[in-house]
Amino acid sequence: MSQGNSGNYKQFKSFDISDDHLSAVNRKRRVALNFDVVLFNPAPNEDPYKLLEERMVFTDDPSTTIDSIWWNWGEGNIVPYKSKRLPSLQHDGYQSWLDQGIDIVKIFLDETHKRGLECFYSHRMNGGDMDPRTVPGVGVIFDNFVHEGQFSSGIEAGPNKIPMKEENPEWLFDLPWAPSKPWNFAIEEVRQFILGNLTEIVEDYNFDGIELDFARGVVFPQGEGWQNRDKLSDFMQQIRQMTLEIEEKRGRPFLVAARVPENLPGCHFDGLDVETWAKNNFVDIFTVGCRSFEVDIQSFQKIVRGKSIKIFPSIDDHHSSDGYCTPPIEVFRGLFSNWYQQGADGIQTFNFAYGPKQALSPVDPWGDIHLQAYKEIANLPQLLYSDKTFVIQRRGGGHGQELIAYPEDWETPRYWYANTNMLAQLPIPLSADDKVDTLLKINIGDDVNTHYEKVNKVQVKVLLHDCNKEYLKIPRMSLPTKETENQIQRVMIREFVIPFRPGKENEIALYNNPVSKDTDKHLQMRINNILSPIPRINSGWFIFDVSPKHFALGENLIGLCLTNKKSNQNIMVEKLEVHISYKK
Known part of the structure; x- marks a missing residue:
């Protein structure tokens, strides 16, 4: 050897x-x-x-x-x-x-x-x-589990034995x-x-x-x-x-x-x-x-x-980007727009649905959204002025905590880099100093500055988590704990819209601990150093209504901070999204 x-x-x-x-x-x-x-x-x-x-x-x-x-x-x-x-x-x-x-x-x-x-x-x-593989007296095994028909029983069976490895x-x-x-x-x-x-x-x-x-x-x-x-x-x-x-x-x-x-x-x-x-x-x-x-x-x-x-x-989109498992089609459009603007020669899909009612996905939205993506992914004239959402990458996720750490329980994945999104920007602490911004970069693949007359509106949406209490982790079919009187609405950060099958129908979802209702008065955002208007709160998100002229084609710098200093303030930025809708 x-x-x-x-x-x-x-x-x-x-x-x-x-x-x-x-x-x-x-x-x-x-x-x-x-x-x-x-x-x-x-x-x-x-x-x-x-x-x-x-x-x-x-x-x-x-x-x-x-x-x-x-x-x-x-x-x-x-x-x-x-x-x-x-x-x-x-x-x-x-x-x-x-x-x-x-x-x-x-x-x-x-x-x-x-x-x-x-x-x-x-x-x-x-x-x-x-x-x-088929094991007499046990049944069919694949993906490490005994299966009943097309579906997992949840009983682990172990991998195949490989002669050359033995x-x-x-x-x-x-x-x-x-x-x-x-x-x-x-x-x-x-x-x-x-x-x-x-x-x-x-x-x-x-x-x-x-x-x-x-x-x-x-x-x-x-x-x-x-x-x-x-x-x-x-x-x-x-x-x-x-x-x-x-x-x-x-x-x-x-x-x-x-x-x-x-x-x-x-x-x-x-x-x-x-x-x-x-x-x-x-x-x-x-x-x-x-x-x-x-x-x-x-x-x-x-x-x-x-x-x-x-x-x-x-x-x-099965072992998906954290917090964006089978996202709305607008997110896929933003993704494709960014990649083409940066010079991609084409796009590879992996673990997408192959039909609307396939064995591993008999329920929507998995199949429907993927079909829509396949219709639009390389149709550049249609993609050009379609509504889009551009997002900032979150670290980790996708395969489960035992393989790749989730961002809320992050640890450096020292065994490998592939699949980990190790260098992603989010989550990140929100600055509580009005002289020091939390700086984030986001790519915008649409030239909304040049073509502003075709734009209906642009909104930047920010999701925060108050670290003074833990994240809420509950099965996706369960109802989250009600917010306190002083909190804004709780938001699901991560769910798994993966192919429905026994053992996977009630995966653990991640919710934030909502910040206080007065946070909107103190949250500042700058896009390429342009101060944005005061945000409003909707469904647990902070919404900034901004001008398309604030954005450049390609990479943009966003600064966030809180203007009221509190000794016990500890807030994380969980998500940041730019939603662009066009005039019809």
Whole structure:
């Protein structure tokens, strides 16, 4: 086993890209849908084409703007196809297909191509081994739980056992939340094993490309990422070498995408030397972020300057951005507007609904809002003067406290950066000194200053929490404690509008402790140093009615403070939103 030292002086090969390959990189690709397809529970002998049609409802809708589907077929170590290297899913439904010679992966790939869509294979770099399986006398297990039909019983069952992991425990490392130990990519044998697995996929299937998803799984032990970056870069170099060789053999391009954290410091934290990957043409597409509203597209543009590498920010609306799980469509519009204004080449969706009444989402609003988003996400003329909400990112959240801390119980996530929104601005203490502002930056993707005559109104909404009492955490179906006579209305900060299923229908919601009713008289806000009018209070929020001329296109600086000093005053800014409505 060769783990070696950090070795930070390696020279890498830079690849020349053919004209045909560049044409494939530049093909029309507005929306790339990353599809977690393996999370269904097929009955033995079930018609695979019926399952595919169910999962293509939104894609087949002519009003949506999906150009590319990136099928994810599991955690990466057990597969639904016949492999010479990896075990097959031990699930009755999948096994019945294999026994009949039915290749579910090829069917989905071919049917995607028949629709004229690009098709990628998305590989989780270090999945949790929660792939579905059937256990005699127990039932069907996936995502670590025993299931009854399509729904979880809430009974934990543990991950699959992976033969190569059982045989080589020294290739693994511990994570506190992971029941299955992940691969340590600092070890040469691990990288060669994964390379061989991916080579089999590229050789055996006619995919247009592959996505290496570094948002799904930590690839190095804690604190060892950056010192091992050359080893991962060498792996990426070998991936590119392999795909280009197979591209030449088959006579058509094969692209490489990498899903990475939303900014360069986050990539460095996780041991991903994306600057080297870009410099040497190891990738064609960076899919950037996960549940991050604030993506540093401009920094990625700098490292790909002079290259034909595309930048696709990615949004997950299941393990969602904290406080914004399946938000109103105006929030999605603000998100898309910001990304396009900053120069995104397209957008990737992750964990979005695939139909209005899918098995994991039989109730609204999940499906309806996602369908509306797919209709608007790349329809720029329609998006231009549609009402929008621009928000400031909150830290953490999305996966649960055991994996990533919630902002109200924050601790630095030292195992990895991806998925954490570690550098987000909120929550933040509100200054109680009228000479010292709490400063926040917010991006506005619409040029409301130039086109102010088309704007109906602009409101800045601020949500505060009084830290003299704890946050209120109760099941979402429960009624919160009534406010005191001196308090404004209590507000839900976070809820989970995730697919309804047993065990998930009554998730814990987070409410603020409301501030006092006289706070509006003392709360000041400045937009780009322009003092705003005194706010009013509505439904627990502080509402500032402001002029569109106060905002610049792109980044804006907002200052907040309280003008009345109190010794016991301890208030947090939980949310800040800019709501823009246009004249109809």
